[in-house]
Amino acid sequence: MSAPAVTCRSIAPDGSILTVTATVRARDGRADVKCSVPGAPEMALRMQQVVRLARHTEPRFDSRNQVVLSLDRAPVTGPAERDWELACVLADRMVRGVWQPRQPPQAPQPLVANGWSDAWHLGRVDGHGLRQVPPGVLAGGADGLPHLGALTGHPDPAAGVSSARAWFPLVSGGGDSLCWVEVSVRPAVHEGDEAEGEEASIAAPGVDAVLQARVRAVLAGARHYDGRGAGQWRTTVRFGEARFQGGSYELALVMADRMARGREFLARGRVLATGQSSGWHAGQVEAVEGVAPKCALIAREAAPGDRILLPRAWEAVLPPGWRERIVSTGASVACVDRIGII
Known part of the structure; x- marks a missing residue:
């Protein structure tokens, strides 16, 4: 009624x-x-x-x-x-x-x-x-x-909010660019339906229902693996671009969330990350498509102090001399197969 x-x-x-x-x-x-x-x-x-x-x-x-x-x-x-x-x-x-x-x-x-x-x-x-x-x-x-x-x-209320951003490559064939994803968290007390409490506490206004559902699933899974994130936060996720395809953003999203919650060391510069997973609850990082164009974009955009995170599956197929070029800019590179203190 x-x-x-x-x-x-x-x-x-x-x-x-x-x-x-x-x-x-x-x-x-x-x-x-x-x-x-x-x-x-x-x-x-x-x-x-x-x-x-x-x-x-x-x-x-x-x-x-x-x-x-x-x-x-x-x-x-x-x-x-x-x-x-x-x-x-x-x-x-x-x-x-x-x-x-x-x-x-x-x-x-x-x-x-x-x-x-x-x-x-x-x-x-x-x-x-x-x-x-x-x-x-x-x-x-x-x-x-x-x-x-x-x-x-x-x-x-802003005094109780912690926010962090990470960037991921958007490759469209012409307008390639880095896109940011920002995660803001604040302590929360859940009421009502506890079974849906974790995912219901995560909002991504401005994106379609499919992407919002995936954002919720990714963060809920990664926090389950983390062991300390579930049931503690109200979370708002914002993207620099609202419309894109693919799962290239997922690792950047997870990293921004971990930084906002104080579960990750901060880079001197930005965190640039790409990777997805079918098992975030197990902390796994899996490959995404587009190795060559995404590496080219990251090489153009890398700046001193940036931390670049790529799937471990990419390590053997990185373009020749690419890692050395990144390091020469003052940025760092890590190829990872699991999340953790990176």
């Missing part, structure tokens, strides 16, 4: 009011967050990403319920308008009982909030788009709500 609806409003650039409505119901195998905006599916996807990222500043989570969020209309200024983001985050928290605004009981009014962020997973509220903040409006930014912890008088 659904709970009563919660509403939160936001002031659009033309001065009109946007209304966010939130309801909660039993999840029953559905997505944790469902969002809709009439005639604007891309905006609905952004809303879903914002809410999922902001949830990762909460130390507790309950995977048993689904929150349904809707915006009554899209802003006339189009998808570039983002000042409604804070209203969605607050509506999601209010409907789940995580936070309630203080209002006079004799004359309660819907909360009005304007604010946006480029780092909701850190709890940061970067600013707002209002020329002048009307009385009673909650505005994001240094002159209003600088971070989500301030809602309840808590410290900046």
Whole structure:
């Protein structure tokens, strides 16, 4: 049975009011967050990403319920308008009982909030788009709500987040480049369905459902092998590019996660890694395709202090003189068949 609806409003650039409505119901195998905006599916996807990222500043989570969020209309200024983001985050928290605004009981009014962020997973509220903040409006930014912890008088959530990046080669035949993957973790207390707790605590907003499921499986497996990672973290994974194919990113993802959790020595420079596995739970690192183009790309991009990690299966087929060329740049190379302290 659904709970009563919660509403939160936001002031659009033309001065009109946007209304966010939130309801909660039993999840029953559905997505944790469902969002809709009439005639604007891309905006609905952004809303879903914002809410999922902001949830990762909460130390507790309950995977048993689904929150349904809707915006009554899209802003006339189009998808570039983002000042409604804070209203969605607050509506999601209010409907789940995580936070309630203080209002006079004799004359309660819907909360009005304007604010946006480029780092909701850190709890940061970067600013707002209002020329002048009307009385009673909650505005994001240094002159209003600088971070989500301030809602309840808590410290900046970013202080409890550890983040690390690793890079992997993307080879497409023409626009070859290194792509980063970033893992951010914060301590967590699981509630609700413990059986799905580990994978449910890992989010990768901005990527498709297939990649998100694989990201969750890779990290859950690697942490099982690690023996110390399971059940301890809320995890947000971000990619520099949202659309790509193949499993070349997997070793970089695992390394970024291990560095963020303090389970790996840091390189003086970047960690550049490629490799995948059908058995991350056993710590295995297996080969990926594209030895020649990926080695050529890494050789062009390697810089002093970089640590380059490749599958052990590549060791016998590396291009002649490639390792020596890498070492001459001041970077280091290791071919590995298992994760660990590398």
